Amino acid sequence: MRRLNGPRPAGLARPRILVTTIALLFVLLALPQLMSLYYVDTMTQVAVYSMVALALGVLVGRVGLVSLGQVAVLAVGAWVAARLLFATSQPFLLIVLEAGVVTMIAGTAIGLPALRLRGLYLALITLMLAGGITVVLATVNFPNGGHGFLGYDGGLVHIPPVRRPSFAASDPAYYRFAVIIAIAMFALVLAHIKTRPGRAWAAIRQSEPAALAAGINTTLYKLWAFALASFITGVAGGVLAGAIHYLYSINFPTQDSITLLAVVLMGGAYSLWGAVVAGLLYQFLPSLLNNWGVSADWLTILFGLGVLQVLTTAPAGLADQVPRDLARLGRLLGRLLVRRLPGSRQRKSQPAPDPETPERVP
Amino acid sequence: MIEVDGLTVRYGGVTSLDAVSLTFDQGTCGLIGPNGAGKTTFFNVLSGFVRPAAGTVRAFGTDLLAMAHFRRARWGVRRTFQTEQAIEELSVFDNVAMVHEHSRLGGASRRQDVLDAIEFAGLDVDPESPDVPVRTLGAGQRRLVEVARAVVGRPRVVLLDEPAAGLPDEETSHLAEVIRRIPEHTGALAILVDHDMSLVSACCATTAVLDFGKLIASGPTAAVLRDDAVIRAYLGVEVQQ
Numbered sequence: 348m349r350r351l352n353g354p355r356p357a358g359l360a361r362p363r364i365l366v367t368t369i370a371l372l373f374v375l376l377a378l379p380q381l382m383s384l385y386y387v388d389t390m391t392q393v394a395v396y397s398m399v400a401l402a403l404g405v406l407v408g409r410v411g412l413v414s415l416g417q418v419a420v421l422a423v424g425a426w427v428a429a430r431l432l433f434a435t436s437q438p439f440l441l442i443v444l445e446a447g448v449v450t451m452i453a454g455t456a457i458g459l460p461a462l463r464l465r466g467l468y469l470a471l472i473t474l475m476l477a478g479g480i481t482v483v484l485a486t487v488n489f490p491n492g493g494h495g496f497l498g499y500d501g502g503l504v505h506i507p508p509v510r511r512p513s514f515a516a517s518d519p520a521y522y523r524f525a526v527i528i529a530i531a532m533f534a535l536v537l538a539h540i541k542t543r544p545g546r547a548w549a550a551i552r553q554s555e556p557a558a559l560a561a562g563i564n565t566t567l568y569k570l571w572a573f574a575l576a577s578f579i580t581g582v583a584g585g586v587l588a589g590a591i592h593y594l595y596s597i598n599f600p601t602q603d604s605i606t607l608l609a610v611v612l613m614g615g616a617y618s619l620w621g622a623v624v625a626g627l628l629y630q631f632l633p634s635l636l637n638n639w640g641v642s643a644d645w646l647t648i649l650f651g652l653g654v655l656q657v658l659t660t661a662p663a664g665l666a667d668q669v670p671r672d673l674a675r676l677g678r679l680l681g682r683l684l685v686r687r688l689p690g691s692r693q694r695k696s697q698p699a700p701d702p703e704t705p706e707r708v709p
Numbered sequence: 710m711i712e713v714d715g716l717t718v719r720y721g722g723v724t725s726l727d728a729v730s731l732t733f734d735q736g737t738c739g740l741i742g743p744n745g746a747g748k749t750t751f752f753n754v755l756s757g758f759v760r761p762a763a764g765t766v767r768a769f770g771t772d773l774l775a776m777a778h779f780r781r782a783r784w785g786v787r788r789t790f791q792t793e794q795a796i797e798e799l800s801v802f803d804n805v806a807m808v809h810e811h812s813r814l815g816g817a818s819r820r821q822d823v824l825d826a827i828e829f830a831g832l833d834v835d836p837e838s839p840d841v842p843v844r845t846l847g848a849g850q851r852r853l854v855e856v857a858r859a860v861v862g863r864p865r866v867v868l869l870d871e872p873a874a875g876l877p878d879e880e881t882s883h884l885a886e887v888i889r890r891i892p893e894h895t896g897a898l899a900i901l902v903d904h905d906m907s908l909v910s911a912c913c914a915t916t917a918v919l920d921f922g923k924l925i926a927s928g929p930t931a932a933v934l935r936d937d938a939v940i941r942a943y944l945g946v947e948v949q950q
Contacts, residue, residue: 543810546796546799546803546806546807546810547807547811549796549798549799549803550796550799550807552798553794553796553797553798554790554794554796556756556758556790556794557790557794557796559756559757559758559778559779559782560756560778560782560787560788560790560794561782561807561808561811561858562779562780562782562783562808562811562812563779563782563807563811564779564811565779
């Protein structure tokens with residue numbers, strides 16, 4: 348008889364929850380106190396792009412649908428949020444959710460080709476659609492406080508900033524707001540993965556015939572994945588609008604979707620932590636290099652090598668590889684230490700159990 | 710009962726099933742034939758993966774061809790695949806639960822039904838902790854996960870496509886025992902495709918034989934396996950009278 352978790356419980360889940368809670372409290376409370384405003388702004392963007400990476404991870408890692416249009420979807424979310432923020436006095440949080448819903452509708456339309464296509468062809472189609480959206484946004488421009496449906500006035504001299512919520516007007520407060528929204532989005536995805544849609548997506552990713560034979564409506568679940576990913580990206584767009592205050596179409600170049608896919612693969616498309624790693628790679632690393640006076644253009648080469656390295660040695664990404672390698676290093680150092688201790692020869696004949704080996708109970 | 714009438718499937722110029730008419734009555738029935746005979750195509754028609762050029766398929770009075778593929782699974786057509794398709798990312802429990810939650814059954818009995826199916830298939834997992842990841846299982850156990858998926862809840866038709874392919878004798882014997890008990894345990898009609906004649910003989914009271922898309926024999930398994938046309942189809946030689 349095989350058991351995975353033994354008498355399951357609380358015992359094993361508690362340390363993980365405790366560590367996650369401590370990490371979140373540190374990120375929310377301590378980090379803004381320890382960093383300069385430059386890095387606080389950077390970390391706000393990390394929170395935003397972690398949400399975008401999370402959404403792309405749902406598509407690529409969970410359902411096996413490669414989308415190269417995610418940055419364009421982000422731009423749609425930012426546009427809708429900016430328009431509503433200028434045009435109405437609704438609460439910021441409500442507008443962020445509305446941006447998510449509107450983007451969900453647009454993003455699901457982008458996902459329609461996924462019903463017929465997969466792999467390279469789907470990637471190509473989504474890239475083309477993203478290019479189309481970028482062209483439209485470059486033509487109509489982002490709202491800048493003007494009137495009319497588009498809310499853009501080219502003659503404005505003093506362009507008002509996109510407003511923030513009153514309770515998060517300062518940069519550190521807005522950073523905390525962005526992190527809380529990101530946590531909510533991660534929880535939303537986790538709730539999907541652990542339940543019926545997650546199981547259906549896993550089946551679709553591995554074998555569509557097997558999914559159909561299990562009674563899964565693959566069309567519905569693929570569109571569901573696109574809808575969820577677009578909602579999260581739309582919400583991220585809303586948060587981004589408040590973060591950077593002034594929006595321009597050059598902030599959302601089509602090719603950034605390719606870079607985003609690269610960092611998602613590097614971070615780990617199959618895990619939630621991978622999205623956080625991807626957000627750090629995508630936003631924190633360039634800021635760090637800029638601060639050190641190194642051109643961020645080097646990152647294009649670095650990401651290319653990173654994707655190559657990850658795909659050949661760790662398909663589950665850095666979020667999986669780094670803890671695993673650190674654990675191995677720890678075990679190796681532990682063994683070396685034990686060998687050096689007096690009287691260790693007697694104990695050498697009993698090797699330490701490998702924690703990666705599943706437990707077998709007769 | 711499944712009644713097939715004039716079933717024809719064409720892939721371009723190749724006729725994979727040629728006006729096949731046959732009836733599967735009850736219990737576990739065999740469907741055999743040499744490679745390329747059209748057995749898997751027949752299963753694919755029943756599952757809805759292939760649209761036939763002509764013909765009808767009625768299962769327990771219901772027109773199967775009128776339903777979308779995933780609706781057939783919900784109605785009760787279950788199957789295993791020639792290349793085993795247990796979902797690696799999921800646990801044993803979730804693999805089976807996934808089928809149950811997309812069936813016509815409610816969620817109240819889900820856990821018990823899933824555990825019953827796992828136990829029926831004889832999977833080597835603890836019922837108290839059936840969340841063993843499928844990727845850690847061997848080939849035989851993964852085949853049994855597929856069988857558990859096929860029998861969970863209340864299937865009406867269970868299609869088994871070479872379930873014993875590549876398995877050692879001991880595991881094949883266990884699988885034979887499980888397959889034999891499917892109709893009695895679930896009330897479903899089971900159809901077994903396999904090249905292992907001892908497995909087919911052990912499990913199936915009746916058997917149909919396809920060759921180059923045509924039905925060449927059907928009837929009690931022992932008689933069918935002695936049929937000259939069947940031996941010719943398998944050996945490719947004339948039989949000495």
